Amino acid sequence: MQVIEELLANDKTHSVTFAEILSQCIDACVSCELACNACADACLVEPDIDKLRRCIRLNLDCLDICAATARLLSRRQTVDRHLQAQLETCARVCASCGEECRRHAASHEHCRVCADACRWCEQQCRGLLKALPEMVETGSSPQA
Amino acid sequence: MQVIEELLANDKTHSVTFAEILSQCIDACVSCELACNACADACLVEPDIDKLRRCIRLNLDCLDICAATARLLSRRQTVDRHLQAQLETCARVCASCGEECRRHAASHEHCRVCADACRWCEQQCRGLLKALPEMVETGSSPQA
Amino acid sequence: MQVIEELLANDKTHSVTFAEILSQCIDACVSCELACNACADACLVEPDIDKLRRCIRLNLDCLDICAATARLLSRRQTVDRHLQAQLETCARVCASCGEECRRHAASHEHCRVCADACRWCEQQCRGLLKALPEMVETGSSPQA
Amino acid sequence: MQVIEELLANDKTHSVTFAEILSQCIDACVSCELACNACADACLVEPDIDKLRRCIRLNLDCLDICAATARLLSRRQTVDRHLQAQLETCARVCASCGEECRRHAASHEHCRVCADACRWCEQQCRGLLKALPEMVETGSSPQA
Numbered sequence: 324m325q326v327i328e329e330l331l332a333n334d335k336t337h338s339v340t341f342a343e344i345l346s347q348c349i350d351a352c353v354s355c356e357l358a359c360n361a362c363a364d365a366c367l368v369e370p371d372i373d374k375l376r377r378c379i380r381l382n383l384d385c386l387d388i389c390a391a392t393a394r395l396l397s398r399r400q401t402v403d404r405h406l407q408a409q410l411e412t413c414a415r416v417c418a419s420c421g422e423e424c425r426r427h428a429a430s431h432e433h434c435r436v437c438a439d440a441c442r443w444c445e446q447q448c449r450g451l452l453k454a455l456p457e458m459v460e461t462g463s464s465p466q467a
Numbered sequence: 468m469q470v471i472e473e474l475l476a477n478d479k480t481h482s483v484t485f486a487e488i489l490s491q492c493i494d495a496c497v498s499c500e501l502a503c504n505a506c507a508d509a510c511l512v513e514p515d516i517d518k519l520r521r522c523i524r525l526n527l528d529c530l531d532i533c534a535a536t537a538r539l540l541s542r543r544q545t546v547d548r549h550l551q552a553q554l555e556t557c558a559r560v561c562a563s564c565g566e567e568c569r570r571h572a573a574s575h576e577h578c579r580v581c582a583d584a585c586r587w588c589e590q591q592c593r594g595l596l597k598a599l600p601e602m603v604e605t606g607s608s609p610q611a
Numbered sequence: 612m613q614v615i616e617e618l619l620a621n622d623k624t625h626s627v628t629f630a631e632i633l634s635q636c637i638d639a640c641v642s643c644e645l646a647c648n649a650c651a652d653a654c655l656v657e658p659d660i661d662k663l664r665r666c667i668r669l670n671l672d673c674l675d676i677c678a679a680t681a682r683l684l685s686r687r688q689t690v691d692r693h694l695q696a697q698l699e700t701c702a703r704v705c706a707s708c709g710e711e712c713r714r715h716a717a718s719h720e721h722c723r724v725c726a727d728a729c730r731w732c733e734q735q736c737r738g739l740l741k742a743l744p745e746m747v748e749t750g751s752s753p754q755a
Numbered sequence: 756m757q758v759i760e761e762l763l764a765n766d767k768t769h770s771v772t773f774a775e776i777l778s779q780c781i782d783a784c785v786s787c788e789l790a791c792n793a794c795a796d797a798c799l800v801e802p803d804i805d806k807l808r809r810c811i812r813l814n815l816d817c818l819d820i821c822a823a824t825a826r827l828l829s830r831r832q833t834v835d836r837h838l839q840a841q842l843e844t845c846a847r848v849c850a851s852c853g854e855e856c857r858r859h860a861a862s863h864e865h866c867r868v869c870a871d872a873c874r875w876c877e878q879q880c881r882g883l884l885k886a887l888p889e890m891v892e893t894g895s896s897p898q899a
Contacts, residue, residue, distance in 0.1 A: 330505045330509075
């Protein structure tokens with residue numbers, strides 16, 4: 324998102340590479356949150372709602388976790404250990420939700436879009452997790 | 468956001484024009500939420516934090532309201548009266564937060580970015596409010 | 612909630628009467644949020660889910676708005692005009708959601724509990740709205 | 756909270772013991788969320804705000820994670836693996852935030868209340884984590 328890029332551009336806390344990975348991950352979390360929310364809502368008007376019960380439920384869990392992750396990530400002055408745990412949780416729920424959405428992707432376009440958003444978000448969380456340790460070591464925060 | 472555009476493209480509920488206004492408003496709410504969150508976080512490491520107390524507080528209120536608005540808007544199958552009230556609330560808090568951020572825009576780039584995000588979000592909410600009545604009249608939802 | 616009462620007891624910002632109204636309203640918002648969330652989840656396993664589509668949808672809108680309202684209220688150092696707008700929005704969505712849940716109260720106990728939580732929350736929001744103007748006049752915040 | 760107890764009383768999904776542990780954990784998460792929110796807000800008007808920067812920041816992370824955890828837990832029809840990860844994340848952030856709040860407990864009553872809420876929430880999350888495996892084995896959900 325443009326606003327995140329603008330903010331990170333003016334932030335000397337992180338290296339350019341890390342700022343890019345972070346920015347992409349925030350974007351992926353927010354996209355996944357909205358895709359899950361919209362997918363759940365669209366499922367609620369489908370004639371075959373009976374088959375979509377688990378999909379709706381996972382959508383709701385996934386969007387709550389993605390929303391919390393995006394908030395933590397856009398509060399980027401310190402990197403604490405709970406951020407790592409949150410990213411792992413987020414990757415996990417995206418995997419579950421994406422797998423369920425994938426099963427309905429052929430019949431419902433909103434499930435296809437949501438499955439893609441989940442997979443992308445899972446990948447970005449895992450990518451950021453790999454980039455984190457370096458950052459924690461170098462002590463990125465003045466207050467940490 | 469791309470995901471929202473993709474989802475709305477496959478949704479026959481709304482006219483193309485309305486879908487565009489809706490998509491832009493969701494995007495503005497999410498951008499404003501993240502800008503407020505990042506601004507509050509950046510304020511928390513500024514040497515002149517004493518002058519930024521009210522800014523941080525309004526950031527927090529604004530981000531909570533923007534987040535709720537984005538969720539309601541991306542659940543778009545029905546347009547209920549509380550959506551109108553929520554959009555008015557959102558426009559109001561964006562106006563207050565934007566005004567406060569504007570006062571610090573010269574000294575803090577994050578406040579400048581946030582002030583712009585607030586103004587944009589306020590405008591989009593007001594624009595959507597104007598487009599809503601037509602939609603409510605035509606009865607956009609199968610379950611309404 | 613005990614934690615809210617403890618915090619307000621140590622807060623000299625507000626009169627005892629106002630602190631009680633505020634505390635009850637926060638409690639009502641949080642209870643309504645959880646009741647809506649649990650009701651939506653319970654609806655998702657009901658055999659007659661087809662009749663509960665609108666109920667689930669209103670549950671989701673209502674819980675998002677109640678959650679934002681509780682956050683704003685427990686951030687109580689200043690009373691800004693957007694708080695008033697948020698309380699009105701909250702009362703309105705509680706009225707809609709409560710009305711829908713009431714229709715299923717005879718067949719589903721979770722809808723009965725949720726309808727009661729919505730009505731209680733609506734009443735508390737309206738009660739707090741009546742108590743607000745006095746407070747805004749007396750200027751409760753050092754930073755306002 | 757009364758509403759959660761009422762809802763769980765009518766839910767045959769779980770054993771009485773598990774329902775009680777679950778109910779207490781939801782209550783602890785919501786209390787911690789509100790305590791963190793109120794603590795951050797109170798810190799924002801303290802004369803020694805300079806020393807409370809990290810406290811405010813951890814309050815914000817902690818409340819976002821507690822809020823997401825409470826939502827997942829009150830959506831209790833299925834127990835998925837991401838719930839376990841979320842509980843671990845929640846226990847971790849509560850430990851960090853509680854530790855920071857404890858350092859200011861002597862000077863600020865709101866930090867004392869928040870430190871207690873964090874410790875209680877951490878304990879409840881860990882308690883629920885121990886009770887979970889049994890539940891996952893017995894397959895508590897019709898859709899799982």
